[in-house]
Amino acid sequence: MPDANAPAGTPTRRRLLRDGALSAAWLAAPWPLAAGTSAGVAATPGDMVWTLTLKDGRATNCRLSQARVVTIRPGTACVEADSRRDAATWHSSIVVPAGLLRAGQDYVVTLGYEIVERSAADSYFYVFARSDRLGLGADQWQTWSGEPGERGVAKLRFSAAADDIAITAGICRQGAIRILAMTIQRGSGWTQQSLASPVGTAAAPLPTGAQPFTIDAPANPTGPIVHLAEFGAVADGAEPPAAGPDRNLAALQAALDQCREAKAARLVVARGVYRITSGKSIVFDGLEDFTFDGGGSTFLFHRIPGGAGVVIRNCRRMVMADFNLDWDWAIDPPAWVGRVTRLAPDRSFFEMRFETTAPLDPKAWVTMNPLDETLRAPGAGQEFGGFAPTRIEAIDTRTVRVRPGTRMAPVVGQLYLLRRYTYEKHGIAMGGNSHLSLRGVTIHSFPGIGFITGGDQHHFELVGCRIAPPAGERRPITTSADGFHVAQSQGFIRLERCEFGFMGDDCVNIHDNIHMGVRRAGDHTLVATAIVPWRCPFAAGDPVEIRHADYSPTGFTGRLTSAVADYKASEVTLVFSEALPAHVPSDAILFNHRYGSRNVIIRDCSFHENRARGVLCNGADWLVENNRFFHNQHAAMLLMADVSPGSWSEGFGARNVVVRGNRFEACNPKGASDGAIVQLGATVRQGTSPYPLLDGILFESNQFEETPGPAILAASFKTLVFRNNTITNRGKAPLPAPMRGGVRAEQGNGLWVEGNAWTTRAGVGVPALFYDADTTRAVVCRANQLKS
Numbered sequence: 001m002p003d004a005n006a007p008a009g010t011p012t013r014r015r016l017l018r019d020g021a022l023s024a025a026w027l028a029a030p031w032p033l034a035a036g037t038s039a040g041v042a043a044t045p046g047d048m049v050w051t052l053t054l055k056d057g058r059a060t061n062c063r064l065s066q067a068r069v070v071t072i073r074p075g076t077a078c079v080e081a082d083s084r085r086d087a088a089t090w091h092s093s094i095v096v097p098a099g100l101l102r103a104g105q106d107y108v109v110t111l112g113y114e115i116v117e118r119s120a121a122d123s124y125f126y127v128f129a130r131s132d133r134l135g136l137g138a139d140q141w142q143t144w145s146g147e148p149g150e151r152g153v154a155k156l157r158f159s160a161a162a163d164d165i166a167i168t169a170g171i172c173r174q175g176a177i178r179i180l181a182m183t184i185q186r187g188s189g190w191t192q193q194s195l196a197s198p199v200g201t202a203a204a205p206l207p208t209g210a211q212p213f214t215i216d217a218p219a220n221p222t223g224p225i226v227h228l229a230e231f232g233a234v235a236d237g238a239e240p241p242a243a244g245p246d247r248n249l250a251a252l253q254a255a256l257d258q259c260r261e262a263k264a265a266r267l268v269v270a271r272g273v274y275r276i277t278s279g280k281s282i283v284f285d286g287l288e289d290f291t292f293d294g295g296g297s298t299f300l301f302h303r304i305p306g307g308a309g310v311v312i313r314n315c316r317r318m319v320m321a322d323f324n325l326d327w328d329w330a331i332d333p334p335a336w337v338g339r340v341t342r343l344a345p346d347r348s349f350f351e352m353r354f355e356t357t358a359p360l361d362p363k364a365w366v367t368m369n370p371l372d373e374t375l376r377a378p379g380a381g382q383e384f385g386g387f388a389p390t391r392i393e394a395i396d397t398r399t400v401r402v403r404p405g406t407r408m409a410p411v412v413g414q415l416y417l418l419r420r421y422t423y424e425k426h427g428i429a430m431g432g433n434s435h436l437s438l439r440g441v442t443i444h445s446f447p448g449i450g451f452i453t454g455g456d457q458h459h460f461e462l463v464g465c466r467i468a469p470p471a472g473e474r475r476p477i478t479t480s481a482d483g484f485h486v487a488q489s490q491g492f493i494r495l496e497r498c499e500f501g502f503m504g505d506d507c508v509n510i511h512d513n514i515h516m517g518v519r520r521a522g523d524h525t526l527v528a529t530a531i532v533p534w535r536c537p538f539a540a541g542d543p544v545e546i547r548h549a550d551y552s553p554t555g556f557t558g559r560l561t562s563a564v565a566d567y568k569a570s571e572v573t574l575v576f577s578e579a580l581p582a583h584v585p586s587d588a589i590l591f592n593h594r595y596g597s598r599n600v601i602i603r604d605c606s607f608h609e610n611r612a613r614g615v616l617c618n619g620a621d622w623l624v625e626n627n628r629f630f631h632n633q634h635a636a637m638l639l640m641a642d643v644s645p646g647s648w649s650e651g652f653g654a655r656n657v658v659v660r661g662n663r664f665e666a667c668n669p670k671g672a673s674d675g676a677i678v679q680l681g682a683t684v685r686q687g688t689s690p691y692p693l694l695d696g697i698l699f700e701s702n703q704f705e706e707t708p709g710p711a712i713l714a715a716s717f718k719t720l721v722f723r724n725n726t727i728t729n730r731g732k733a734p735l736p737a738p739m740r741g742g743v744r745a746e747q748g749n750g751l752w753v754e755g756n757a758w759t760t761r762a763g764v765g766v767p768a769l770f771y772d773a774d775t776t777r778a779v780v781c782r783a784n785q786l787k788s
Contacts, residue, residue: 049107050100052079052182059094066171067093070178081169082176084119089173096167096184098132101160106738108189109156109167109182115146116176121517121529121586122645123173124685127154131162138162143172143687145549145587151180153774154687157189159738190744190770193781195758200780204721204752207696209623209658210599213492215461216435218317220289223265231255237273237300241331246278248299256284266291269323272298279303279425281311288316294323294441301425301446302328308429309446317435325427326444326470333359334447335477335504336418337371340410341399347407352416353399359418360400362389368410369417369611372631372669376476377502377609378417379633379669380734384408417611419504421447421480429453436460443467443479450479450503455537456594458490467500480504483610487535488512491598491619498605507607507632511618511650512595516549516643516684520584521573524561528572528590530645538563538572542594546580549587551641551653551682551716552691556581557593589643591652596620602627613638614667618651626661636667639680641693641716653682653693663703674744675709675737681747682716690747690775692718700724709737710744710770719750727767728759739770745779746772757785 053060054077057069067081081093101107111127118124124145131138140158156167167184171177193199233251236242259267267290276282276299284292301309309325312318327334338354352358359365365388370381388405395401410416427446430436430453442465443450450467453460467483469475483500486493486509493510500507513536519527526546528538538544538560545557558576565572597619607614608630615624616638629636637659641651664677673679682693694717704711704727711727714720727741741758745751751771758767769781 047186048183049186050096050184052094052179054079061096063095063097065093065095066091079179080116080176081171081179082116083171084117084174084176086174091171092168093170094168094179094182098164098166100184101163101165103160103163105186106157106159106188108185108187110185111154111169111179112151112181113154114151114178114180115148116178117148118145118587119174121519123171123175124587125171125175125177127156127167127169129156129158129160129165129167131165133162133164141686143685145684147585152690155189155772188738188770189772191773193769193771193779195742195753195756195767195769195781195784196786198782200778200782202778202780204723204754204780205696205719206721207656207658207698207719209656209698210601210621213459213599215437215459215494216317218265218289218291218319220263220265223289224262225266225268226255226259226262226264228252228255228267228269231258233269233274235270235272235297236275237298241275241277241302246276246280248274249276249278249280249282252282256287259290260287264290266293268293269295269297271296273300274298275300276309277303279306281307281309284310284312284315284318284320286314287318289318290315291319291321292323293321296322298324298326300326300328302331304424304447308426308448308452310428312428312430312433312436314432315436316433318433319437319439320441321439322441324442324444325446327446329445329475334419334421334445334480337376337415337476338418339415340412343409343412347409349401349403350408350410351395351399351401356398358394358398358400359420360392360394362392364420365389365392365402365418366422367419369419370411371415371417373415375609375631376415377631377633378611379631381411381414381670384410417476419477419480422504423448423481426450426452427479430457430460431455433457434459437463438465439463441465444470445475445478447480449481449483449485450500451484452482452487453485453489454487456490459492461494461496462498463494464497466498467503469502475502477504478502482506482509484508486510486597488595489597491596491600493597493599494601495605496601496603501606501608501610503610505610506612506616507610507614508602509616510597510600511616512592512597512652514643514649514651515590516587516645516649518584518586518588518590520580523579524576526574526576526580526584528574530570531572532570533565533567533572536590536592536649538574538592539594542592544574544576545591545593546584547589547591548585549589549684550689550691551589551684551693554581554584554588596652601625606630607632607636616640617654617657620652620655622654622657624657624659624662628663628665629667630665631669632667633670634668634672635676635679636664637678639678639694639697641682643684644686653695654680654697655694656696657698659699659702661701664705664707666706668708669734671708671734671737673709673713674739675707675733676713676744677704677707677710678712680712680714680717680720688747689716692716692747692749695719697721698723704728704741706731706733707741708733710739710742712743714743714745714751715747717748720745720748721752722756723752724755726757726759729764730759730761738765739768740764741767742770744770745776747775748777750778751776752780753784754780755783757787759787762788
């Protein structure tokens, strides 16, 4: 094990290889031995299954394509792959044929490389494992990029789920790379350390987390009070939607106009259910020192066009209190529940019986999510999406035969949630507000995200807010997407005593957007390429930092004098007041520090039974305290920066985060990410970054109950402390994974696992600390207890 007292600046192995310190040893053998010694033992014995073998100018045990064997120095050869003259997207340079690997065993592919050239920002290199029998959805990938001359090591770990797995290394789009060595080894590749055996003596540096802050209350005690009833609003929810103009929306907008003119202190709504028949937004714009008192009323929508249900923008010192948003399921159900009763032998069709009238419109069949029979919550197996039925045939009013555009194999007898909507219409959209408080606001159902904000908003809170079905009513879904979503803000966010359950996606996702891909166009001009301008906005005056493709700093931050978006070309031209570096990598990442979703407090909340994750943390100075996480389909917490050009690019990285006193119960039943309850790291195109972007993370005094995999899975970090937690596994996991209840780490510097207590029933493997000895440094493990 690396020295627990090693200084924080000690380079990781990838950095050593990049700097050339190990290059001679590395080139002299198929694979260099790690420096130093280890106090742990290998997680599995590890047998060499395959080694790239070159002889007489050719590869003897693999297929090469657009690649050749070249001599680097006398007696030392490598494979040089070059796709620069081929306009295709995928170039499989080295293929290790199927037949070597056995189902049910773990393997590690280790590949050493030197980058010759990447011809464009979206070019990169990869290695993946694929089974033709299982299909593309079962692929396991590792990707990387870098600058010419950069050397590194890529590792792909996977469990073989079939006997026909082939290994492929290659180039996406145009570039050139030297494969200096490549091996396949049986075993997980992790070093295993007993949690009961003390290692290291260094004291843990403790993050402080978010600091207390104030949301200013409205300061208008003598302002007039306005009543909505005076403007013609009618509580008509018990009746079908009326034809003609939307009288309730008109009444609301007239009342809000009056409040703005008269500088009213409060708008009061009489309790009732009010239909918004047009589907257009209720807009709160430019209000200050104002309270909206919903009086327990409900605003009922049923039309998709028209924007979010409620829009709150450019308001200051405002309270929104005591009202509900809901969707009319009788008119337009967002989802259905049904059971698969039959599957054709050739998968050309399947039959499904619903609990209500079956949907016959093929466009309504967006995703199918298997449900737990008892909880009626997602997480019971493989979900299906994008299957685009070509025909739906009615067998009776509740039973249909479905002919999918892509053949699929739903499980006969399984209960499924069929989603009709995903992001079509959000509940409450906020932007540009400060000192905004939502109190006692409930969203029963809505066909999109529940609460969403972006841009310059700061100092806002949700207190006692809920995403839950009406009392006594059983619905298969609440919001069809996230519960609470922040896509850029200026921070100071608080969630207290909230309950978010049964959403179609994450409970809470708070992040700032970043962008990868640039073109230097002058001494002061940079063009952000392949960008969606509204998703990652820039403006004059913004401080913008340029980072390398692995998130490491280039050392440059400049202030913009202009930012001009070209939506047609998907580009934004950025002009800096400071001179740019002479060389800016084409795959550089841009951090716009105008934004920063920092100083976040999430306390005394409940996050449960949703599809996807619990809380996503991607900023600085957080406190997550005394919450309950129950049966989130995937990881309960995700502290993960992720760049996936063309898809999403989220996060400056979690820093100074305290997670304390929470209870994690039966989370990740689907077993995603090896069944981890907490996952933290930084990825680029799904590949783990070696740079420690995450810094200062503390998990203490939490309870983990019934974990299918590791309690925590960590990468790309500096200073991670996991202490005084209890981890209990008495039951049988739905999908038991290796390392159940343990701790797993790689690409990290400074890991403390101390004072924790594990209780594990007989028959379950003893939990342990698993780490990559090549990339994990300064490990301390002490004062832990193992019970059975």
